[in-house]
Amino acid sequence: MTEKFYIERLTVIGVGLIGGSLIRALKRADCVGQVTGCGRTREALEPALELGVIDRAGDSVAAAVADADLVVLATPPSTSGELFAAMREALPEHTVITDVGSAKGSVIQAARDHLTAEQFSRFVPGHPVAGTEKSGVEASFADLFDAHRVILTPVNETDPAALAMVETLWQHAGAEVIRMPARQHDATLAATSHLPHMLAYALVDCLAGMGEHRDIFRYAAGGFADFTRIASSSPQMWHDICFANRDELLDVMARFQEQLTTLTAAIENDDRQTVVNMFERAKAARDRFSDLRAAGGTVVGSGDSSE
Ligand SMILES: NC(=O)C1=CN([C@@H]2O[C@H](COP(=O)(O)OP(=O)(O)OC[C@H]3O[C@@H](n4cnc5c(N)ncnc54)[C@H](O)[C@@H]3O)[C@@H](O)[C@H]2O)C=CC1
Numbered sequence: 001m002t003e004k005f006y007i008e009r010l011t012v013i014g015v016g017l018i019g020g021s022l023i024r025a026l027k028r029a030d031c032v033g034q035v036t037g038c039g040r041t042r043e044a045l046e047p048a049l050e051l052g053v054i055d056r057a058g059d060s061v062a063a064a065v066a067d068a069d070l071v072v073l074a075t076p077p078s079t080s081g082e083l084f085a086a087m088r089e090a091l092p093e094h095t096v097i098t099d100v101g102s103a104k105g106s107v108i109q110a111a112r113d114h115l116t117a118e119q120f121s122r123f124v125p126g127h128p129v130a131g132t133e134k135s136g137v138e139a140s141f142a143d144l145f146d147a148h149r150v151i152l153t154p155v156n157e158t159d160p161a162a163l164a165m166v167e168t169l170w171q172h173a174g175a176e177v178i179r180m181p182a183r184q185h186d187a188t189l190a191a192t193s194h195l196p197h198m199l200a201y202a203l204v205d206c207l208a209g210m211g212e213h214r215d216i217f218r219y220a221a222g223g224f225a226d227f228t229r230i231a232s233s234s235p236q237m238w239h240d241i242c243f244a245n246r247d248e249l250l251d252v253m254a255r256f257q258e259q260l261t262t263l264t265a266a267i268e269n270d271d272r273q274t275v276v277n278m279f280e281r282a283k284a285a286r287d288r289f290s291d292l293r294a295a296g297g298t299v300v301g302s303g304d305s306s307e
């Protein structure tokens with residue numbers, strides 16, 4: 001008989017949308033014992049305690065990880081270095097560490113810089129490709145990861161047993177787990193997640209700056225709402241993500257700018273063929289993506305139920 005998967009003591013640093021949802025999903029699966037939360041301040045953890053998402057609040061990073069079997073880092077990527085440094089002296093020898101950051105290369109570098117080699121081998125970099133435009137523990141829910149992908153980006157040093165534990169953890173949270181090199185992850189997510197957020201923010205800011213924007217938004221159709229939902233995402237978090245994946249993001253932003261230049265020139269020059277060809281190619285690609293989603297293939301993003 002296979003042993004039941006169970007984490008006796010889980011510590012989550014950053015009990016917001018993703019940290020809170022992971023805890024709820026693991027509680028739903030009845031595979032977690034005592035859950036300790038850690039925040040910037042103790043007061044910041046009051047809502048998580050009141051909602052019953054966490055069982056106790058750690059007074060410091062060191063205190064919160066001191067008896068943990070698993071530590072999940074669920075804070076903005078730029079905080080990783082200081083948090084790894086703060087846990088270094090207090091981590092028990094067996095503790096597995098993982099994270100949920102939207103960019104992987106920079107978090108892996110921070111772990112390399114601030115953990116011991118032993119601890120680094122038990123760090124499993126991860127990213128649930130599921131979320132919403134909301135933030136905070138109040139927005140967290142147990143079903144967030146159901147049928148969504150989690151990408152793990154282990155490195156050569158990653159301990160296979162730690163990797164297997166984190167893989168099983170996410171499966172119990174409802175997710176489908178895949179593995180990918182961190183570089184490939186960062187290039188792919190720059191294109192499919194980080195660029196769309198930049199475009200949504202830039203579009204809404206552009207229109208909002210056009211003066212009579214109250215009236216413009218009043219007459220906006222569904223397409224505007226579809227395209228811009230993610231511009232309601234946390235500005236603080238997204239400024240952090242775009243610098244955490246800066247180089248890959250700049251590459252894909254340059255490609256997109258070229259595409260927009262091509263489209264602009266074609267419209268200026270009345271080059272209707274170029275315009276319709278671009279739209280035909282894009283429609284075919286978007287329709288294939290819709291079919292894949294409907295068939296239960298890659299599901300990226302949120303609880304948005306528009307398809
Ligand atoms: N929002 C989304 O849809 C997704 C986010 N992610 C990643 O998940 C991580 C967390 O994002 P969310 O849960 O959306 O953010 P959130 O804002 O809902 O939660 C982050 C939590 O971390 C806490 N925090 C911030 N700095 C801290 C520090 N220095 N020490 C302790 N706690 C600290 C905040 O107070 C907050 O409770 C980020 O790394 C993000 O890239 C991954 C997938 C989806």
Ligand SMILES: O=C(O)C(=O)Cc1ccc(O)cc1
Nearest residue numbers: 102129130131132133301302
């Ligand atoms: O709200 C949406 O559609 C998202 O795209 C959420 C999201 C945000 C950050 C990620 O790293 C992954 C998913």
